[in-house]
Amino acid sequence: MNLISKTSPSVGASQARPDALNKVMGHEKFAADYYGPRHLWAGVRRAGIPHGRLISVSTEAAKQVPGVKKILTHKDVNGSNRQGVIQKDQPVLVDDRIRHCGDALALVIAETSQALETALALISFEYEALPGIFTTAEAFQYGAPLIHPTHPGGNCLLSGQLVSGKGLEAFEACDAIVELTIDLPRQEHAYLETECGEAVYEKGELSIVVSTQTPFRDRAETAQAIGISPEKLRIIAPYCGGGFGGKDGITVQSLLGLAAMACPDVPIKMMWSREESFLAGPKRHAASLHYRLGAKQNGVFHALEVRADFDTGPYDHLGGAVLGLALEHAGGPYRIPHAAIQGKAVYTNNTIGGAFRGFGVPQVAAAMEQAVDLMAEKLSLSPLDIRMKNAVQKGDKIPSGTTLKTSTGIRECLARLKAHPLYREADAWKKKAPAHMLRGSGMACALHGMGYGPFVPDTAIAKLELTKQGRFKIYFGVVDMGQGNGVTFLQMAGDLLNQNYENLELVLPDTGLTLPCGSASASRSTYTFGNALIQAVETMKTRLTQRAADSLMVGDGDEFCFIPGHLRHLPTGREFPLAQLAALLGPEERITISRYRALASKETVTQDTALQMHGIPHTVFSYTAHLAHVEIDTLTGGITVCNYTAVTDCGRLINPDLYQQQMQGGIAQGLGYALYEDFITDKGRLLTANLSTYIIPGALDIPPMALSSVDLQENTGPFGMKGVGEICIDPVLPAVANAVADACGGGRCRQWPLTCERMLEILTIPVCPPGADMNRSLI
Amino acid sequence: MKLSFTLNHNALTLETEPDRRVIDLLREDLGLTGTKEACGEGECGACTIRVNKELRLACLMIAAQIEGCSIETIEGLAGPDQALHPVQEAFVQAGAVQCGFCTPGMVMAVTDLLEAIPDPDETQIRKALSGNLCRCTGYQKIMDAAQLAAKKENKCLP
Numbered sequence: 001m002n003l004i005s006k007t008s009p010s011v012g013a014s015q016a017r018p019d020a021l022n023k024v025m026g027h028e029k030f031a032a033d034y035y036g037p038r039h040l041w042a043g044v045r046r047a048g049i050p051h052g053r054l055i056s057v058s059t060e061a062a063k064q065v066p067g068v069k070k071i072l073t074h075k076d077v078n079g080s081n082r083q084g085v086i087q088k089d090q091p092v093l094v095d096d097r098i099r100h101c102g103d104a105l106a107l108v109i110a111e112t113s114q115a116l117e118t119a120l121a122l123i124s125f126e127y128e129a130l131p132g133i134f135t136t137a138e139a140f141q142y143g144a145p146l147i148h149p150t151h152p153g154g155n156c157l158l159s160g161q162l163v164s165g166k167g168l169e170a171f172e173a174c175d176a177i178v179e180l181t182i183d184l185p186r187q188e189h190a191y192l193e194t195e196c197g198e199a200v201y202e203k204g205e206l207s208i209v210v211s212t213q214t215p216f217r218d219r220a221e222t223a224q225a226i227g228i229s230p231e232k233l234r235i236i237a238p239y240c241g242g243g244f245g246g247k248d249g250i251t252v253q254s255l256l257g258l259a260a261m262a263c264p265d266v267p268i269k270m271m272w273s274r275e276e277s278f279l280a281g282p283k284r285h286a287a288s289l290h291y292r293l294g295a296k297q298n299g300v301f302h303a304l305e306v307r308a309d310f311d312t313g314p315y316d317h318l319g320g321a322v323l324g325l326a327l328e329h330a331g332g333p334y335r336i337p338h339a340a341i342q343g344k345a346v347y348t349n350n351t352i353g354g355a356f357r358g359f360g361v362p363q364v365a366a367a368m369e370q371a372v373d374l375m376a377e378k379l380s381l382s383p384l385d386i387r388m389k390n391a392v393q394k395g396d397k398i399p400s401g402t403t404l405k406t407s408t409g410i411r412e413c414l415a416r417l418k419a420h421p422l423y424r425e426a427d428a429w430k431k432k433a434p435a436h437m438l439r440g441s442g443m444a445c446a447l448h449g450m451g452y453g454p455f456v457p458d459t460a461i462a463k464l465e466l467t468k469q470g471r472f473k474i475y476f477g478v479v480d481m482g483q484g485n486g487v488t489f490l491q492m493a494g495d496l497l498n499q500n501y502e503n504l505e506l507v508l509p510d511t512g513l514t515l516p517c518g519s520a521s522a523s524r525s526t527y528t529f530g531n532a533l534i535q536a537v538e539t540m541k542t543r544l545t546q547r548a549a550d551s552l553m554v555g556d557g558d559e560f561c562f563i564p565g566h567l568r569h570l571p572t573g574r575e576f577p578l579a580q581l582a583a584l585l586g587p588e589e590r591i592t593i594s595r596y597r598a599l600a601s602k603e604t605v606t607q608d609t610a611l612q613m614h615g616i617p618h619t620v621f622s623y624t625a626h627l628a629h630v631e632i633d634t635l636t637g638g639i640t641v642c643n644y645t646a647v648t649d650c651g652r653l654i655n656p657d658l659y660q661q662q663m664q665g666g667i668a669q670g671l672g673y674a675l676y677e678d679f680i681t682d683k684g685r686l687l688t689a690n691l692s693t694y695i696i697p698g699a700l701d702i703p704p705m706a707l708s709s710v711d712l713q714e715n716t717g718p719f720g721m722k723g724v725g726e727i728c729i730d731p732v733l734p735a736v737a738n739a740v741a742d743a744c745g746g747g748r749c750r751q752w753p754l755t756c757e758r759m760l761e762i763l764t765i766p767v768c769p770p771g772a773d774m775n776r777s778l779i
Numbered sequence: 780m781k782l783s784f785t786l787n788h789n790a791l792t793l794e795t796e797p798d799r800r801v802i803d804l805l806r807e808d809l810g811l812t813g814t815k816e817a818c819g820e821g822e823c824g825a826c827t828i829r830v831n832k833e834l835r836l837a838c839l840m841i842a843a844q845i846e847g848c849s850i851e852t853i854e855g856l857a858g859p860d861q862a863l864h865p866v867q868e869a870f871v872q873a874g875a876v877q878c879g880f881c882t883p884g885m886v887m888a889v890t891d892l893l894e895a896i897p898d899p900d901e902t903q904i905r906k907a908l909s910g911n912l913c914r915c916t917g918y919q920k921i922m923d924a925a926q927l928a929a930k931k932e933n934k935c936l937p
Contacts, residue, residue, distance in 0.1 A: 024886055
């Protein structure tokens with residue numbers, strides 16, 4: 001198959017990912033596809049009640065089901081029985097308190113999936129029901145039950161504020177003030193591959209193949225939770241069938257480990273059903289946002305007030321870090337000298353709030369970018385002009401206080417957007433609206449910081465091997481869940497080493513083979529590992545050319561250049577096969593290892609160590625400006641996004657196709673967030689429990705998308721790149737909101753998503769009814 | 780029951796429970812894991828196969844229903860020596876593959892479309908894909924792949 005192998009990898013080119021070949025043929029083996037010989041099935045009895053004190057679990061009836069091998073409860077867990085990325089507050093199997101309907105009570109291992117299902121249905125439990133908390137407001141009511149009675153903050157997982165300039169006082173000096181309140185829903189990741197894996201425990205060693213974004217962290221977290229030494233636990237991460245943040249943290253790992261240790265020497269398989277994935281997996285946080293933005297008469301922003309409440313569900317997961325990123329990004333890519341930004345992540349008995357592409361930024365951007373449009377309208381400025389007037393440049397501070405010291409391209413994005421036909425021709429297009437239709441055009445911007453922030457070291461360790469056959473193996477530990485970082489590593493190494501794809505090989509994340517690289521998250525996969533890889537390649541090049549020079553007894557390594565499969569001695573033209581060179585080197589000499597630690601900010605924007613620990617401030621940011629054209633059917637309330645364009649500053653593109661893939665996928669998810677994806681619960685129980693009731697966009701729902709990049713150089717990035725995996729989704733909802741408001745004379749939605757019913761309601765009520773708690777202008 | 784059917788052009792007889800889901804039969808019993816399960820209730824299209832040349836969802840069929848049928852899965856699409864089918868080739872070239880979990884179902888859907896309508900327009904493609912969910916791509920490059928495959932099959936391209 002020569003589609004890929006004979007081409008030479010080159011940075012900057014749209015090259016196909018090699019894994020695409022196996023994927024189109026159905027040969028790629030995902031974690032879901034592991035069926036070991038004589039494997040057993042493991043599954044979990046979930047609570048189904050939102051809050052209660054567990055008294056006992058009865059497994060006797062289930063044990064009688066033919067084919068059932070073992071049933072485990074918390075009494076069978078030898079480790080801490082607690083997991084969590086930051087705080088270990090989530091039980092693997094509940095031992096004292098049920099905190100949401102998805103909590104796991106008992107683990108069944110059976111010979112067939114039918115026996116498993118029968119047994120799970122026969123498990124019962126006794127409990128004392130506790131009153132539940134289902135909104136952030138309820139969490140702070142007098143007498144509210146404490147979800148984690150020992151948590152020092154009560155029902156508040158984390159709260160924090162960032163104040164800059166004169167804070168709220170500065171509103172007194174504003175000529176115009178606008179105000180906005182919105183409520184945003186949970187969003188479900190809905191990756192196609194649900195949480196799954198296969199584990200085997202043999203000779204005291206546990207091996208888990210799992211669909212994950214975080215193999216190395218999984219190893220540490222699972223080991224302590226289930227009581228095994230991390231050295232005896234191996235996590236293998238094949239290509240992952242979608243992650244988007246939902247596999248950033250433990251899903252099946254600890255359960256599979258427990259099952260395998262209870263039934264040694266046999267592979268144990270677990271695959272969550274779609275309903276189970278919806279119930280037990282993390283979600284984008286539901287959030288309530290209250291914004292007040294003040295400006296001078298000339299449109300220069302002066303003051304910002306933000307209050308953001310995030311429903312983090314029953315466990316920390318990554319809720320504190322999501323809040324931290326939201327607070328830092330709350331003011332968007334604008335200069336606002338005075339700001340008071342405060343927020344809370346609040347425990348409730350709803351589903352778990354956790355990481356999801358954007359990580360808190362889509363929520364704050366949703367409010368900020370609508371406030372910007374309200375201000376533009378109030379001051380009779382165009383949405384684009386008011387953004388350009390206030391957009392940050394390198395050296396400026398964003399409202400949270402973070403100074404932008406690296407490439408800062410929002411102004412370039414806006415300038416490019418202004419020249420785009422969809423922008424220039426928007427008015428003409430709107431005027432052609434058919435009967436019963438309203439048309440509008442709206443824009444929104446965002447910035448998105450990369451990496452873990454100042455406190456948690458953001459590192460990756462690259463390993464490169466010259467094989468005996470003279471090929472290069474790249475060992476990478478940061479998962480490819482579809483973003484395509486794997487091919488970018490081939491492009492980088494192949495370009496620097498001048499080797500064809502057939503001379504390069506990827507070794508996928510595996511704690512037994514690759515080295516720690518951190519999580520596939522935070523827009524960092526390609527950036528952090530790419531930087532580590534470049535160093536490993538340079539060390540390899542120096543070593544090989546030097547050895548070749550010594551071997552041929554010629555001057556020095558500089559006289560050689562790499563060509564596919566060979567080193568060429570330039571003065572003589574003689575070619576030295578890499579396989580021959582490899583034979584001269586011992587196994588250790590054929591390997592180079594390089595660790596990269598991403599630049600951490602030394603700036604102090606807050607004295608609050610909890611916020612620092614949760615990632616404030618960042619150093620490298622990507623930027624984007626989006627424009628949506630919408631058409632509203634006034635008879636049905638149906639909204640069609642007709643066209644979409646986005647201009648992004650994510651540094652130099654390593655692979656333009658991959659850039660487009662990320663943007664298109666992120667925009668599609670953002671349109672789902674804005675228009676369709678209503679994750680409805682009633683007292684912690686799911687009313688949209690599967691893909692027939694929770695609607696994600698299909699091929700008929702997504703408009704043509706025109707995407708471009710301003711292609712600025714980011715000097716800290718490998719080959720000048722910055723991350724694009726998250727910024728693509730950040731401003732989609734407000735771009736739609738602003739387009740809808742443009743279409744219908746300023747009507748705005750308070751409770752999202754903007755379904756047809758809500759759209760009809762907006763069309764049938766006055767925009768700002770007197771006395772109503774609506775989004776409005778204050779002065 | 781004794782079940783006889785044709786799988787990717789090979790006749791096959793095996794012993795199975797009549798109510799065994801076809802997806803389990805393919806994936807677990809026969810090792811053909813290219814057909815994916817992502818919802819188990821006919822919403823996502825990841826388990827799309829062809830039964831007697833018609834698109835079907837393997838998660839909604841049981842073994843007894845395929846007695847005597849001709850089944851095509853993603854593994855049967857490539858030619859001898861694993862030469863890619865034009866639709867598979869187009870998916871690789873158009874960048875239509877990201878995580879790849881929806882890909883086999885998408886490839887089956889596009890293949891079926893192009894056999895029925897060799898030169899589909901955009902709306903026809905979107906409709907043909909509307910039973911298959913993808914969470915990575917936003918569908919645009921899958922649309923591109925369908926158009927590229929149509930050109931390849933109509934010999935407009937080398």
